[in-house]
Amino acid sequence: MPDPQDPILAEVFLSNIRANYALLRDKARGSRPEGRAFMPLPQRDLAFYWPDLVPVVKADAYGHGHIEVSRDLMRAGADFFASGNVREAVELRLGLAGADGEKSCPPILSLLGLTGPDDLGLCVRHGIIPLIYDARQLEILKTLPSISGELAIGVKCNTGMSRLGFDAEDVPHLREALRGIPGVRPLLALSHLHSADSAAGPQNTRIQAKKFAATLSVLRTEWPHLAASLANSAGTLLAPEIGELIGPHICRPGIALYGYNPFAGTALENEGSGLRPAMAVSAPLISERRIRAGESLGYGLAFTAVQDTRVGIMAAGYADGFSRGLSNKGEVCVCGKRAPIIGRVSMQMSAVDISALPDDAGWPLRAWLIGGPHAEAVSGEETAKAWGSIVYEVLCLLGRNRRVHHP
Secondary structure, rough: OOOOOOOEEEEEEEEHHHHHHHHHHHHHHHHHOOEEEEEOOOOOOOOOOOOOOOOOOHHHHHHOHHHHHHHHHOOOOOOOOEEEHHHHHHHHHHHHOOOOEEEOOOOOEEEOOOOOHHHHHHHHOOOOEEEEHHHHHHHOOOOOHHHHOEEEEEEOOOOHHHHHHEEEHHHHHHHHHHHHOOOOEEEEOOOOOOOOOOOHHHHHHHHHHHHHHHHHHHOOOOOOEEEEEEEHHHHHHOHHHHHHHHHOOOOOOOHHOOOOOOOOOOOOHHHHHOOOOOEEEEEEEEEEEEEOOOEEHHHOOOOEOOOOEEEEEEEOOOHHOOOHHHHHEEEEEEEEEEEEEEEOOOOOOEEOOOOOOOOOOOOOOEEEEEOOOOOOOHHHHHHHHOOOHHHHHHHHHHHHHHHEEOO
């Protein structure tokens, strides 16, 4: 437990992430091809087997700390990770390097891939697997022989998201172009589910899986052992259904790994039961005052009390990732009681209504923004809904206050 007077603090419970990983691994294992090895990675003298899961640790593991989370998951059996841009992937590899240097690290996929020419050298030097998703990147790959290296790559295919990836009609040309670039070795093909977590998730997933299966059949005429990865968090929970359409495949969960059910509020909610949120965020109350009915407070006098109100001033604001969109919206938890946010959230302070607290509540007091030890804890989803966002943003922003990791 943090000291009541500590500054805003995001605590990450690694034990919960390990538990989520185990739950998701069990869901995905029906998709794993036992005993089939990947081709050796050209950057390292190493062959490895298709993993159970590829945990997504991009954006600093959704605010949870990508190096700390990945180290812990390696001890739990994770042997492949998906990162964000190439530089973030390199930072992860260096952070995971053991006594024998980077060769002890598992493979790392950069989901943003080659965003510029300099990324190519970094991938070769550090053994990062970049994702390739447009013709411009093929031009960058053609410079590979000049830097005297080989490169394993992932290929992104568009099956309906229409954000990144080669369209089905472009895949034959892609196959020929890659075949003509010395030293490039496609290792896996990926696509991304656009609405697997919606009410129509299973139906939409089947449509995309069928498109992906057709693309895979074209690519595998050249690389017959090319691995396949389609499932995100929601797809991981539907892994057997995807496997029926594309065969053995690798799941790459993100938000579920950190404890949030992608099917929350849908008919499939039970598919994600048992996930444990891994982040709790708290901040101190630094002052208390009382305002009378009819009095206002804060910038713009945006809150006017309708009755005598006991106000706590919390040392958390938008500079700490606590959104200004929560002004006069949402709640925190203080001493096990819900406390509404009142007035405008400012840079490093917010006001909360603590009228429900007993008069003898001892100071100093601490407010829990999300999670925490109380039955009335505010969930990340509730906070996200109040500020008109999604829990991904809540975790990424509040996670910047991360200072403690629990084993």
